[in-house]
Amino acid sequence: xxxxxxxxxxxxxxxxxxxxxxxxxxxxxxxxxxxxxxxxxxxxxxxxxxxxxxxxxxxxxxxxxxxxxxxxxxxxxxxxxxxxxxxxxxxxxxxxxxxxxxxxxxxxxxxxxxxxxxxxxxxxxxxxxxxxxxxxxxxxxxxxxxxxxxxxxxxxxxxxxxxxxxxxxxxxxxxxxxxxxxxxxxxxxxxxxxxxxxxxxxxxxxxxxxxxxxxxxxxxxxxxxxxxxxxxxxxxxxxxxxxxxxxxxxxxxxxxxxxxxxxxxxxxxxxxxxxxxxxxxxxxxxxxxxxxxxxxxxxxxxxxxxxxxxxxxxxxxxxxxxxxxxxxxxxxxxxxxxxxxxxxxxxxxxxxxxxxxxxxxxxxxxxxxxxxxxxxxxxxxxxxxxxxxxxxxxxxxxxxxxxxxxxxxxxxxxxxxxxxxxxxxxxxxxxxxxxxxxxxxxxxxxxxxxxxxxxxxxxxxxxxxxxxxxxxxxxx
Amino acid sequence: xxxxxxxxxxxxxxxxxxxxxxxxxxxxxxxxxxxxxxxxxxxxxxxxxxxxxxxxxxxxxxxxxxxxxxxxxxxxxxxxxxxxxxxxxxxxxxxxxxxxxxxxxxxxxxxxxxxxxxxxxxxxxxxxxxxxxxxxxxxxxxxxxxxxxxxxxxxxxxxxxxxxxxxxxxxxxxxxxxxxxxxxxxxxxxxxxxxxxxxxxxxxxxxxxxxxxxxxxxxxxxxxxxxxxxxxxxxxxxxxxxxxxxxxxxxxxxxxxxxxxxxxxxxxxxxxx
Numbered sequence: 001x002x003x004x005x006x007x008x009x010x011x012x013x014x015x016x017x018x019x020x021x022x023x024x025x026x027x028x029x030x031x032x033x034x035x036x037x038x039x040x041x042x043x044x045x046x047x048x049x050x051x052x053x054x055x056x057x058x059x060x061x062x063x064x065x066x067x068x069x070x071x072x073x074x075x076x077x078x079x080x081x082x083x084x085x086x087x088x089x090x091x092x093x094x095x096x097x098x099x100x101x102x103x104x105x106x107x108x109x110x111x112x113x114x115x116x117x118x119x120x121x122x123x124x125x126x127x128x129x130x131x132x133x134x135x136x137x138x139x140x141x142x143x144x145x146x147x148x149x150x151x152x153x154x155x156x157x158x159x160x161x162x163x164x165x166x167x168x169x170x171x172x173x174x175x176x177x178x179x180x181x182x183x184x185x186x187x188x189x190x191x192x193x194x195x196x197x198x199x200x201x202x203x204x205x206x207x208x209x210x211x212x213x214x215x216x217x218x219x220x221x222x223x224x225x226x227x228x229x230x231x232x233x234x235x236x237x238x239x240x241x242x243x244x245x246x247x248x249x250x251x252x253x254x255x256x257x258x259x260x261x262x263x264x265x266x267x268x269x270x271x272x273x274x275x276x277x278x279x280x281x282x283x284x285x286x287x288x289x290x291x292x293x294x295x296x297x298x299x300x301x302x303x304x305x306x307x308x309x310x311x312x313x314x315x316x317x318x319x320x321x322x323x324x325x326x327x328x329x330x331x332x333x334x335x336x337x338x339x340x341x342x343x344x345x346x347x348x349x350x351x352x353x354x355x356x357x358x359x360x361x362x363x364x365x366x367x368x369x370x371x372x373x374x375x376x377x378x379x380x381x382x383x384x385x386x387x388x389x390x391x392x393x394x395x396x397x398x399x400x401x402x403x404x405x406x407x408x409x410x411x412x413x414x415x416x417x418x419x420x421x422x423x424x425x426x427x428x429x430x431x432x433x434x435x436x437x438x439x440x441x442x443x444x445x446x447x448x449x450x451x452x453x454x455x456x457x458x459x460x461x462x463x464x465x466x467x468x469x470x471x472x473x474x475x476x
Numbered sequence: 477x478x479x480x481x482x483x484x485x486x487x488x489x490x491x492x493x494x495x496x497x498x499x500x501x502x503x504x505x506x507x508x509x510x511x512x513x514x515x516x517x518x519x520x521x522x523x524x525x526x527x528x529x530x531x532x533x534x535x536x537x538x539x540x541x542x543x544x545x546x547x548x549x550x551x552x553x554x555x556x557x558x559x560x561x562x563x564x565x566x567x568x569x570x571x572x573x574x575x576x577x578x579x580x581x582x583x584x585x586x587x588x589x590x591x592x593x594x595x596x597x598x599x600x601x602x603x604x605x606x607x608x609x610x611x612x613x614x615x616x617x618x619x620x621x622x623x624x625x626x627x628x629x630x631x632x633x634x635x636x637x638x639x640x641x642x643x644x645x646x647x648x649x650x651x652x653x654x655x656x657x658x659x660x661x662x663x664x665x666x667x668x669x670x671x672x673x674x675x676x677x678x679x680x681x682x683x684x685x686x687x688x689x690x691x692x693x694x695x696x697x698x699x700x701x702x703x704x705x706x707x708x709x710x711x712x713x714x715x716x717x718x719x720x721x722x723x724x725x726x727x728x729x730x731x732x733x734x735x736x737x738x739x740x741x742x743x744x745x746x747x748x749x
Contacts, residue, residue, distance in 0.1 A: 012671070012673070012674055325662070362671075367627035367659075367660035367664070368632065412532070413546055415550075426502050437737035450676060452676060453708075455706050458731060461501045461505060462501040466508070470524075
């Protein structure tokens, strides 16, 4: 996917000026949050489970090589194939080669952020293969030619009218005057359209929430059952996934599953949790003819051993973005690449470079809400700060900001000079603004006073007033 | 930490160094004096070390680790020898308490000093309640207030119940809860400079919620949030009075509220509103 992360500011401005998007974001704001809280209230051991989930992933990441090789051996012994892909280009070519060998004309797809990351759909289309998204949200944005704006709710940026309009434009096979005002009517229409696609598809592609070393299985969670139809009805099931999804045992996956859905949608469990191990066996009633896993690195192994390793614990629940006030204000597309919100602010610079994605770790108030809700206890603000440090070291941060910090630091390191300058500033601003109480315009504060006033200082600094009132109360 | 643990081990009249914060120093010294009054009222002996400027957050959060370290060392030196360091800000408090030791992770001696320093640092209101055991204040306030939980105080220092507990003891004050009190106001330190439009939209959401409560006063424990919220309310013509919680708890109401014109304040005092 082509990044527009470098244009974050422009993207955000456009998003804030888009009333439909703002309406959609307003709808989103409360549902996820209340449901998550209710689910957690019903599970007193939730925080203890978060600790265990964190420890499981930390252990797996410390022994990534061991578990990946053990997992691969199990996949092979179950009759499956593992394809190691260094980058997006390799991953796309591996998928295409499998599809071409099977003469695939259409592929169905379960929801996969890795498929977004490697921009699989446009590549398949360019090679004459038709990809059909089968997750309702993904299907909606596919027919609208958009990208996901949220990692678990890809169409969260839309309101219902827009979906109705798109269905009427695309589903021309149906009566033009049919009613499409109830969510149920929209769902049923999509379901009917997709049913035929499932049956016609040659290859099914899904992602994976977990890879299990103990059994060589991949696990997906869905609420629509589309993943199961995608992967069981076809000649081949291709799992596109990335290497940090590995966990040692099924029990470990089960532990993490207990925090995943609760954090994501406030469900105790997703409606479907599907475990896949190898292709269809001779006595199986159904299942794919072949089972392939395309295991993507794409920069992740470079994060190991760095201050960003903890990010690889992420299980893509979306809680950080659900709770992020910046995400709620600008929406997911403003972030400009596959992963939005706080997790994207850390992951995107790791995967596509901080030169391109430098805005993202800066576009946070460090309010800390993301870290407080993360089921894997990922210290997201701390890692965003690490990116800011790298930007500062490499002189990537804007010159005006660097100059401002340098001038401020010069003073802050010289308390007597600082005292003199702050005293003068307080005097002058106090004199100028006291009658009005606040400034509508202030030099060097143009951004601030665009939409708010700047309250006036009281006129004398605390330190001067203190020295005057309590000459012996100051200790140097 | 529970209040009994820290109360048991503390001196009866501890020596407390006030970390004023750069925003209180420049914008609102009355908050510093209110803090001194509250601390002295709780039995503390208060000093104000002269060699303090800022906690270093602007550098720390801009990725300028070297400057942040230099300022942190300066602060640790200036505040050596006191029983406690108290800050009328959750944001600066979080910096001193949480982040200084991380800045010196590569230097065992400095990390130990920073760790010891961090343990002695407290946000003002939680210090009064949790360490000094204050459960009520002798203040009066005529009005209905709502309270915004500043992010760092809330999430780094667990400041939540303490201000509400003390406000409940203020005669005449009615406290009404703010929906979304824990949602960031959009200040974010350098964030409001780097992304002013997003920051402005966030504070607009916050002030909309504040106005909807019908409260005549908005309180919080951090000057950054207070300047942001007061500036937005003023611009939009709302007459909600904005004050640091310490001012109300100390009964320090002589100065106009944040962003309030002197005449409006005098008029309000006169009519007793």
